[in-house]
Amino acid sequence: MRFDFVLLVAAYVLSQFFRSFLPVLTNVLNEDIGADPSDLALAAGLWFLAFAVMQIPVGAALDRVGPRRTAGWLLLIGGGGGAVIFALATAPWQLPLAMGLIGIGCSPVLMASYYILARVYPAAKFATLAALILAVGQSGNLAGSLPMALVVEAIGWRGSMLMMAALSILVALGLFRWVIDPPPVEGGATGSLWDVLRIRAVWPIFLLMLVAYAPAGGLRGLWSGPYFAQVFDADARLIGVVTLLMGSAMIMGSLVYGPADRILGTRKWVNLFAVTASGLICLTLTLHVPDSFWLAVALFCAVGFLLGNYPVIMAHGRAFFPPHLVGRGVTMINLCGIGGAGVAQIITGRIYDGAVAGASIPSDAFVPVFLFYTVMQGVGVAAYIFVRDRTD
Secondary structure (H helix, E strand, O other), X not given: OOHHXXXXXXXXXXXXXXXXXXXXXXXXXXXXXXXXXXXXXXXXXXXXXXXXHOHHHXXXXXXXOOHHHHHHHHHHHHHHHHHHXXXXXXXXXXXXXXXXXXHHHHOOXXXXXXXXXXXXXXXXXXXXXXXXXXXXXXXXXXXXXHHHHHHHHHHHHHHHXXXXXXXXXXXXHHHHHHOOOOOOOHHHOOOOHHHHHOOHHHHHHHHHHHHHOHHHHHHHHHHHHHHHHHHHOOOHHHHHHHHHHHHHHHHHHHXXXXXXXXXXXXXXXXXXXXXXXXXXXXXXHHHOOOOOHHHHHHHHHHHHHHOOOHHHHHHHHHOOOOHHHHHHHHHHHHXXXXXXXXXXXXXXXXXXXXXXXXXXXXXXXXXXXXXXXXXXXXXXXXXXXXXXXXXX
16 A cells, blocks of 8 residues: 555544544543533534534645645644644534534545545445455544543643644644645646536435444544443443444444345445444434343444445545546535434433423433434435446
8 A cells, every 4th residue: 555545544643543532531521611412412413413514625735736735724723623632622522613623624534535546546446445445544443442542541631632732733744745736637627516417316315324434423522422321331441442343343343244236236226225324323223222232233334234335335436526526526425424414413412301391210311313324324315225326
């Protein structure tokens, strides 16, 4: 792997960490600055929304100025600066501000990798290579679980976030130095976001991506902390174990799905299976409280594994984009995935707030959250079933 890919993957490790570390801070942030689950839901949601909104200018920047400057500047200012603000927070309202800035900083790193893949490597290998980058990058998901809990115990949450700020700055400087921009598109063809949206064949793919990442991102990056703390009395270290296992399941899912389109000769039916099966598990959690802690962990992990099909959805959409629209096209798909997750974080936070007051037992407050995830996945599947299958 080229060294600039190694640095971009390192930046993606940071991105995965920042989207997933909040559950292990559930208790300590509540004790130190009074942040409750709804505050964390807003902070996590704004990370995703800021990340999503940035996909439009990031896509244009990738096509026009290349991945080196796009990823380098945003990670330096957003990732490094936002982590410093988080570390210095003294009130709950400062957490969404910091997470929104971090989301801006993380917004270009995966798409910069995918842009180089789409421009330099054979199209038929896109899903496999994209899945490999995704799986390796998701080690940040693991770092945001039990390892983060242990570091917080050792040096505190403020020291931990200052350390992450320093890492973000160092990686950003490495991107400036070593990332190699692909050569310009032959013929000088240009395009816009409207040219992407005029390709109607990808609209069902956009809709599926809106709902396909949200349950895994929400359960792993937010609700695993409050759910296992309140329903099963889990402490920070045990929550770290849960998120570590779910993060591992998400990595395994990415690796399994990576070559699936070439082996099975289809992308559409791989994605339909993944999202439908995940929706059924969310329905199970809606209708029945797991009888044991480890059964609940297994169900959360199953959702994470099944929704590791992100690179297959991305590859399905990428197959419809001409070379000069690749940057805008793949970032638009990513906008749908991250934006859908961000909106879902905020909506489920409000749903939880409305349900917790009338809950007779702690698990009752989470039932409408699981129901929301069930319904949204059903809507996505209903639209996507009419899409045209396409492989390279």
